[in-house]
Amino acid sequence: MFVASQLDRLLDLGLAELAGVDEDQLVESFGGDLLCTTGLLAVHPSLVPAARLTALLERGGKPGFVVPDMTDLAAFGPIPQVEVPDTPLYVVTGVERGDDLRDVSPDEALPRILERGRTPLILTEGISWLLQQPAVLEPNHCFMTIGSRKPKGAGYDKRVPAIWISGGAPRDGGLERDGAPKVGWCWAGNRHTWLGHASAAGRQAGAALTA
Structure with a gap:
């Protein structure tokens, strides 16, 4: 899928309004050769x-949500091994769900992904993909x-973000x-056994928004 069509979809979903920027400004900021390329158009967390x-996600007519006990989600950021372009929108290439890394812990999966010359997805990239x-x-x-x-102390909090399908448990908000x-x-x-570890081949910067 070309990046240009992905940008159109994000605008149709209301990305510009959600970000508090002018739609034309967002389009112009990403103009250029990258619009004609293929890859995943990712939304930078900034x-x-x-x-x-997450609220833009939808499946079977039901919107996406964050589990209620993850109120500190904003504190989760890219690990040092991940270089995210410093532009509002950018392209991620060679995205894979990581099915071959199911039944592997995050601690075990990270070195395997890096050894393959790949980079693990950050949460906003996973959401952008969906x-x-x-x-x-x-x-x-x-x-x-x-x-x-x-980050926590000299290391990390033991929780790792994931995206899956709710079973309607009470902690998720019920059957609705x-x-x-x-x-x-x-x-x-x-x-x-049901969670892979998503990764990509690389990332390409978009353009910066201008005032």
Whole structure:
């Protein structure tokens, strides 16, 4: 899918309004050769934070949501091994769900991804992917975004963000959210047979917004 068509979709979803910027300004800032390329058009968390971007997700007529016990989601940022372009929108190439890394813990998955010369997705990239291709999120085939962690002391908080499908549990808000896209977390040392570890081949910067 060309980047230009992805930008159109994001604008149709109300990205400019959500970000508090002029739509024409957002389009002009990303003009150029990248619009004619393929890859994933990712929304930088500085443009729209993950919690707000999640609300644009939809599955079966139900909007996405963040689990209620993840009120500190804004504190999760890219790990040092991940270089995110400092532009509001940018392109991520070679995105994979990481199905071959299911039943592997985040702690185990990160070195494997890096050894392959790939880079783990951050949470807003995972959300951006699902905004363009909702069908990527399948029952028993969901994914973690281990490129995002919350600093704690000399290391990280033990929680790692993930995106999967809600089963309508009480902690999710009940049956009205059954089947909805869900941003939650899993422990860094735990393995899950239904969660892969999403990664990409690389990233390309867009353009900066001008006043």
